[in-house]
Amino acid sequence: MIKLYRTLREGLRSVYRDGWLSFATISVLTLSLSIIAMTFLLVAAGTFVLRGIQDNVTISAYMYPSVTPERVEEIATELRSITEIAEVSYVPREEALREFKDTTRDPVIREALEMFEKDGENPLYSALVIKATDPVHYDAINQLLHTSQYENDIVDVNFSKNQDIINRINTMLSLTRKLGMTLGAVFVTIAILMVYNTVRITMFARRHEFEVMRLVGASNTYVRLPSVFEGIFYGIAAALATIVLLGIVTYVISPFLRDFFGDVSLFAVALHYAWDIVFLTLIAGIVLGMLSGMIAIRRYLRT
């Protein structure tokens, strides 16, 4: 126990006495952790945006004019019982016409719609607007809507028009995830190499100390442990610095990224994942610092 206390004291003493070396090591570690964390944040924000778009994608089943509201409600109830369907809403013909008039900017179409209204006619169908729990289910829902049980009720489904958008969103989401993981792996590797190199320089500067430790009969564990504790301390210090830095940077640059992320604020994303970031950064910092210390000192333990 006393040896553990002494090695811990040694580790902290080294950090304190080699101020500039400690500062350099913590800086490199902070930079590495910040790059990794920022990469994941940007990917998370991108994913948020894509999911937001995804959430707004729906398909509509257009009903024959002869279908009664009661039958429409019956169909809606049947569809709501399907687990892959999150929401079904009914848009009557009148409402559909009103919405279309309000949203269309083409003057020719507006004029045509006004003529229909004057004649008391409505060219639009009522519709059931269906939102799936996951976009991957739209294909199956589309096939269900084309089955014989609804062939007298549903005139058309606009799935094919939205299919392209849905597929593209799914592809982008998948790409974003893969890109994030690849970049993350690359930056983690770079971080490991940078930190290891910096710690090695620190160890090299103290090589005479290790020689003395060996000569007075310090066991390998006794020589190694202070470096391990040092590494842990560096990791914790760097993690805390990273968290503060990340908070400041995301707060400052969020307004400038609105063109990319729209209503999704990078700072808000950071806050959303705050505890995950704190936890993972601490773990990553401690592991990186500790492993670097353990590996870098090995050469000084050899006879």
Next chain:
Amino acid sequence: MTQSPTEVTESTVPILAFDGVSRVFPGEFVALENVTFSVMPGEFVSIVGASGAGKSTLLRMVYAEDMPTAGTVYFNGRALNTIKRHLLPFYRRNIGTVFQDFKLLQNRTVFENVAYALEVQGAPNAEIEEEVPQILEIVGLEDKMEFFPRQLSGGEQQRVALARALIHRPKVIVADEPTGNLDPISTWEIVQLLLKINEFGTTVLLATHNKNIVDRINRRVITLDRGRIVRDHQSGVYAI
């Protein structure tokens, strides 16, 4: 029966023995060739020779910092090459080492430098607080316990190194050119300390090319020349 590397044995057994020891470095450089000698407990042995004769290489084998390419080194009858690598630090606690460049920890005080040798062995703080001032008094540095090495003269630094080498009561003191960086007065002070330590029963191996010391102390002298022992006299003089 396996013997603990730290075990003490009664002695008609040499405390140290070299049996046909050779050390060849990469590039076929022969640092030691077929060196055979033994040292009894309590002896004071000077190892002399020109620069490059193999003195330091020989001493490095005593404290297991290097291993022979042929032959065997024995400590208290135990072959050093039978000690597992992770147990070598425990073997080294039988040996106290002193070097020409002092090898002190620059960011620790005199007290902390000496205490370190006890700390690594897990000695309680109370024991350290008692023993370190005593040993520093023996070497004449009791007033400089809170000084850092850079605040000391060369002779004082070497005395700190000697105190550190002695604090854990080793069986053997290995001194590799301990006076190489010192003035004549400091040189003689260090040698007198080594002689005093030897009087208390500690075996001393002193590597030096200081003719004056060797001739004056009139103890056993082993002379090395190009890695070979060319002379081994009980009351020898420096003759190369």
